[in-house]
Amino acid sequence: MPKEYQAIGINLKGMPLGEHDRLLSILTKECGLIKAVATGARKHRSAMAGRSGLFVVNDLQISVGRSMDRIKNAEMLQSFVGLGKTLAKLTAAQYLSELALMQALSAQPQEELFLVLVEHLNRIQDAEDKYVLACLVHGTYHLLAIAGFAPQVHSCCISQRPVIANREIPKWKAGFSIVGGGVINLEITDPPSDGNPNRDHSINGLEIIGNSAITNQISHYLNAPELLAIQELAQTDLTDNILKSQTTDWLTVERLLRAYAQYHFDRPIQSSALIDNCFFNI
The missing domain is CATH 2.40.50.140 (Nucleic acid-binding proteins)
Incomplete structure (x- = not known):
């Protein structure tokens, strides 16, 4: 040696x-x-x-x-000196570094993990404050992908049918299953009497599902803008219209991916405790 x-x-x-x-x-x-x-x-x-x-x-x-x-x-x-200029950027960087540490292996090359982490730290450092949360979520998805369990976001993890956001329905929702590994198309469940499972029959989305076995798998619900945001994360770069999504949409997606990552890595992301304080009032 x-x-x-x-x-x-x-x-x-x-x-x-x-x-x-x-x-x-x-x-x-x-x-x-x-x-x-x-x-x-x-x-x-x-x-x-x-x-x-x-x-x-x-x-x-x-x-x-x-x-x-x-x-x-x-x-x-x-040196990434720009990460220390705001608490939001520093928190986002610590968040991604935790995800990298959770999956990094010893005594073997980790070039892809290294390069992806450095790339997303650069993006966070250079981002305007209002876009830091979106950059964090984007980096989180890509680190999950390297670990081998990025969530399935374009097709239903049960039926494998495409899940397409419908902005025309005010309370349209898709489900998400942490255990199942991705989004759930609510239209695969038993429809209500008018035959449309996404019609406005519920405030919280729970009553549109007739199949209790599927209901039990759903850990989160996503509205149309939130689904569009999470579906864009697999891309190398976020388009301007997605990058400019509402902060509340990005917070929802961050919490979902946080719960998903903590489930699959079987440990908490300690720095996530500051996320709400850093970004809720942006």
């Missing part, structure tokens, strides 16, 4: 170690998730202090130790 190795990585987590050092969790392209000690990073005026900060991308030379690897040299490639 080599005594040293080189990798390009982004710092996703850090904690004090001893009096002067810092232990970093780093997502690297070449070696996946590693933990390494940044020696002297907490010393006053240490050159390693800035390079050991969160969301800093470094070209690293690392020495292999018996118990812990140590950073021998770090050349800063990118």
Whole structure:
């Protein structure tokens, strides 16, 4: 085994170690998730202090130790200083970094995960404040896709029929099943007496479904704008009309994807606690 190795990585987590050092969790392209000690990073005026900060991308030379690897040299490639300018951007970045840490593997390349995370951190950093939430949701979907369980959003996860938002019906809704893995077309259920399952028979959508087995699978409901927003997330870039969707629509989609991610990763997203405070009044 080599005594040293080189990798390009982004710092996703850090904690004090001893009096002067810092232990970093780093997502690297070449070696996946590693933990390494940044020696002297907490010393006053240490050159390693800035390079050991969160969301800093470094070209690293690392020495292999018996118990812990140590950073021998770090050349800063990118620092994402703009993420710290607002609480919303910082929270969104921490949210995506948590999702990356939940799925990152060690001792094997993680280039796709690294590149997608860095791309969406760039988008959050450069976004206008009013679009940060949309960028967060977009990044969340793409990280779920890399993990292998992006929700099925264009066709019903039960019937496999296309689910198409209908803005002409004021209270039109689609269902969503966390366990089932995607959207549910309510028209597959037993229709009410007039034969139209999406006609305005209910305020909350519950009464339009006649099949209790399907009803029990539904964890969330999406109105037409919310469905259109979640269906756009698979694209590389969000179109302007979707990007400018109402903040309330993006909050609904974020909460849905948050619950979906927490179910599939089987752990909470700690930074999500600040989402409502950051974005509710935008």
